[in-house]
């Protein structure tokens with residue numbers, strides 16, 4: 001099998017697995033005062049430092065959650081009067097924003113995949129002057145890989161008095177994430193997108209920002225997230241973060257493979273359109289459509305050839321039809337219905353690219369059309 005769906009989830013790093021097994025072999029509630037409890041607390045605290053250090057935050061700013069979805073829900077549910085969101089945000093931002101009773105302002109996105117903050121300037125200013133308001137913008141889009149102008153968003157939020165939230169799930173290992181410099185009030189990352197386990201994430205809340213708990217309970221995580229901590233999951237997340245922080249050249253190496261893949265794909269299928277190619281993009285993602293070919297069909301046929309890719313976000317898959325992110329970019333129906341996402345990662349090598357291209361030739365290439 002050739003796994004090329006890293007934007008959906010990544011293989012568990014050996015270091016994360018080791019840390020998780022060790023944590024599973026300990027007893028004790030991190031809130032207990034006895035030695036066993038303190039030992040469990042120490043595991044969580046070490047991971048807190050590792051995750052904080054990866055994203056340039058202070059350990060006191062990290063709140064461990066069950067994943068980025070919970071972290072995004074926590075931020076959206078914080079009693080905003082209005083929320084400005086980019087049209088291409090992940091469903092774990094859009095759905096709670098729409099459900100929380102706030103006035104939702106959807107910010108437009110260009111065909112290049114970049115949110116258009118300039119044409120939304122008046123709407124952002126109006127939201128800011130109308131009371132407690134949030135601006136939410138992702139760091140890199142999970143479908144196209146397009147890197148969003150978060151520094152400009154921070155500037156607009158500061159000017160007009162909005163709080164800024166950044167979904168940075170697709171960031172670590174691909175674009176530098178520096179919470180202290182970003183100027184955001186809150187930021188989220190997810191364990192399983194960086195070689196940690198599924199079901200654990202971090203909500204990063206700038207010191208001094210008041211954010212009520214979504215999950216109310218025993219006052220864990222400095223009263224920001226009730227419930228006994230997922231000690232093993234957190235340990236694995238921390239170990240993955242620590243290892244990632246030490247890796248320097250992975251994104252560049254993957255970028256070479258991705259660019260090679262894109263050139264080969266356009267040679268095999270000259271009608272193919274690479275979405276977001278002209279915008280700043282993370283180096284691991286290729287979003288490609290061949291007009292006339294349906295995304296679901298491509299994904300299933302590639303799967304039968306042993307290649308794992310996706311049509312739309314994994315969490316939205318199963319729904320046949322237009323890709324919502326590409327539709328928000330204003331792309332035509334044959335692109336939104338046909339786009340597949342191929343996302344590479346740390347373990348991807350030349351053999352994976354060769355395997356993908358052999359299958360692509362068969363499934364989407366001219367030979368397949370003639371057959």
Ligand code: PMP
Pocket residue numbers: 007008066067068069070090092138141142167169170190191192199200201313314315
């Ligand atoms: N935001 C983005 C941009 C994502 O890509 C994902 C994962 N598909 C999430 C949030 C949700 O993360 P989790 O799986 O940890 O809930």
